[in-house]
Amino acid sequence: MAAVVDAVVDVAQKVEDMILGEDGKPLSKSALKKLEKEKEKEKKKLERDAKLAAEKAARESASPDYSTDRYGNLPVNMSQERTGRIRTKIATLTEKNIGETILLRARVQTSRPTGSKKCFLILRQGTVTAQGVVTVDENTISKQMQKFASSISVESLVLVEAKVVKALQKVTSCTVQDVELQIEKLHVVSAAARLPFTLEDATRPDSEYEKDPNLVRVKLDTRLDNRPIDLRTVTNHAIFRMQHGVCRLFREFLEQNDFVEIHTPKLLGAASEGGANVFKVEYFNEKAFLAQSPQFYKQMMITSDFGKVFEIAPVFRAENSQTHRHMTEYVSLDLEMEFEEHYHEVLDVLDGLFVHIIKGLKERYAHEIEVIKRQLPFDDFEYLEKSLRLTYPEAVKMLRDAGVEFGDFDDLSTEKERILGQLVKEKYHTDFFMLDKFPLAVRPFYTMPDPARPGYSNSYDFFMRGEEILSGAQRVHDPNLLQERAEQNDPPIDPETILPYLDAFKYGAPPHAGGGIGLERVLMLFLNLGNIRRTSLFPRDPHRLGP
């Protein structure tokens, strides 16, 4: 039977290789589809052959199989039994468990037979691994069972009953190193088909490619095309646990500070902010538009006296640009609050919020950071307990002093942002800072001008490693000034299209300020991952709508 299994593997490999075509280029969609069908047919035929051969081998076998009740494929679990028997988590295994017989479900990360007597399995649960061994003996574990263990495809889910024993030597290939599992029963829960790439290839650090350039690289597009597999890597487990961390720390700080969570609509009757870069939706017999931000709604909540509000929700941008930091859909962490005297009251809250998030990530996710660094090394994120605040003119001066040409009211390009980030890092030793007092002309119409500094406004951006991660401002809360600013916008905004927004300020609005934070950007920059698609589970850009 082993020969048949090998044949299956061989053919699958051949089919897999063909996907690239003979010229090394990927095949067309229809060709791939055809290939897929052939592959499937081939696979079924081989499976039939394997089954027949196995039956024949069993009939003819000289040694009777005394382990048949100890291994095999389980039927699909349809919840027909609930014994309540305790299952062990690999993460909890220590020398204290030696001598115990445990039951656990895990993935087979690798299966390695040595001779005809043993088979070593690396068993994985999420990001933790332990070594299991099937050892043939005279009356419990048969040769057939060892062969079965050897034939389990990688990434299959298995149910294992095993005795915990002391490892003869440290199992350096696993996270559990002091004990290993003497497997007594081994059943496949869900078998895995051959993967489009191995998790080993998907988890390898760049440094290893420098040593051996023949190792297989898995490109980002291949990963994203097969995202559910790519997401199994320990690196991605760590990244997306930290994404949860950012949201959790954001909420934690704001809830402690009496902010109210809101949920505002994503389907809008009118395209706000001038109508550029807005996705159109067929809404029964009308047109609707997807929200580019919850801006107008969170401000309306301020006019409704909710005082301090936040929202975590997707926003949509129909920008046809393919960059490392833009997506057509991303998660925005938004907040807005009224203030008493000066928008710097809000800036103080935002300062505290960011220190809380950065500190929280470093302290609570130290393990995840270590895991990510193993594959994707990065310099630790530097920050100050009280964040650096620069004014726009100060930043312009820093740039000019460094030889960069820059007009007083120029907007910051991506390139200049990065240079500024470097200058700040050298001088102040921080990867995070706030830039206040942007030129009025480069900000949205609802930004409050600064009458004391003509041409500037009460608005700010925050930066992490030289890239913008928050944009915010004091907003115009006076209805007449707001309408005037809309009409003066370039291109002018017809007040009719934003009437419900303008109307909200007619009934007495408090001064307020806020900001919007790109969730995926914060994480990308904290971890210095270089591409926003790495911090989005299923990223969307002009060329990607799936999976």
Next chain:
Amino acid sequence: MAAVVDAVVDVAQKVEDMILGEDGKPLSKSALKKLEKEKEKEKKKLERDAKLAAEKAARESASPDYSTDRYGNLPVNMSQERTGRIRTKIATLTEKNIGETILLRARVQTSRPTGSKKCFLILRQGTVTAQGVVTVDENTISKQMQKFASSISVESLVLVEAKVVKALQKVTSCTVQDVELQIEKLHVVSAAARLPFTLEDATRPDSEYEKDPNLVRVKLDTRLDNRPIDLRTVTNHAIFRMQHGVCRLFREFLEQNDFVEIHTPKLLGAASEGGANVFKVEYFNEKAFLAQSPQFYKQMMITSDFGKVFEIAPVFRAENSQTHRHMTEYVSLDLEMEFEEHYHEVLDVLDGLFVHIIKGLKERYAHEIEVIKRQLPFDDFEYLEKSLRLTYPEAVKMLRDAGVEFGDFDDLSTEKERILGQLVKEKYHTDFFMLDKFPLAVRPFYTMPDPARPGYSNSYDFFMRGEEILSGAQRVHDPNLLQERAEQNDPPIDPETILPYLDAFKYGAPPHAGGGIGLERVLMLFLNLGNIRRTSLFPRDPHRLGP
């Protein structure tokens, strides 16, 4: 000047009355617009006249105004000063503050002059109120200042400096009843235009209309058309703080149980689940579709070994039906988890989750519940510490015993759900229960059949006050069975359209189950509000896309 002010009010009233037209019907949009312009013009003219008259009056006044630095309109706050002077929150005022001079910003809820010597203001911050009094004296508070106080339009924001004094008698019209504020300075921060309805009318309980049918009623549509004003009522403040509460309790329980928060895309490349009721989006030169649920994605996360995941995000349904419980966009609280043996492991978690939410709302939001009951009385929500679980056949029997005709495999109609809810309430004294083992034919194709009970499935709905608030199931995790179920669906689902989803299960998927909860429904039913639009900040239905 008082005469001029009165004239302004009169004309405004007249213009307001005209909006209804002479036949009592609302005017057309263009007529309204024209009217708006005339109104604006009229208002400006009157303002000019008022100013001139005031200047004249001041010049001719027999009594010089010795309070000019104590009252007036403040310029628009553009953050030009930050004194850091402490502002007081009305909610903190007690007898301990007597004798203190405090500064605070608040809305003028009512302004009531008595004679020419006094003016009483009810000052509001969010949901709390205190009484302020302007009293004319010989050298600090002038008659002019008293007149100014009387002329402030309701809902304007004012900055008040005042001495806290003991109230001569309990101020029963305010939440702060033992002290009142002797106003020493009074400035308008943001003046309010005339409101489309008063907050008093918007906050009145039904019982008062029974006593006096002439009182003005504010219809739901009028409220929603003017939502930022409607949201200022104490009732709405309480409702939406509780909405935050539901999300907070949901997350709190799941985070304690090691769930990971995820964010899945709302823009999809293919319409899933057969393609009915899906909104289409123009996506550059392609079509995209808005997600009806994160179903497929949260399941993919399970195949990626995240184990337990949750998401709070909007979902979109293009259902052209106008009911009390459907919206085209709502917030879904979704969760999915793998299990070891039986999907009832997941049902146990969901049970704990709901008890946590219901109990948490009752305990932590007792004040909000009281506030809401004042306007919209309801029976306290009854629940059991260990929730009631019925099977579908048990529910069918209860219905039949009560004389309802019902086939074994019929789906529950809204009407029958409600009857079942009443029967359960009478028998078990709970407004919350779980209904397990739905007929397979009425569930989505990815629902796991129950082989022990042909025709039934491993799926469940939860009910609050006889309405469904969660739908969930064990999902099919075997790729062959899943494809088979898709093809057998009515109408059949082409596997090609859900290929990334089907593919995700090829690489070894654990058995798993989950559910999706409608946020607005949970709150609507807990508070027995009768219409889901009351628990959505800016509801969307086939006829409403704004504000």
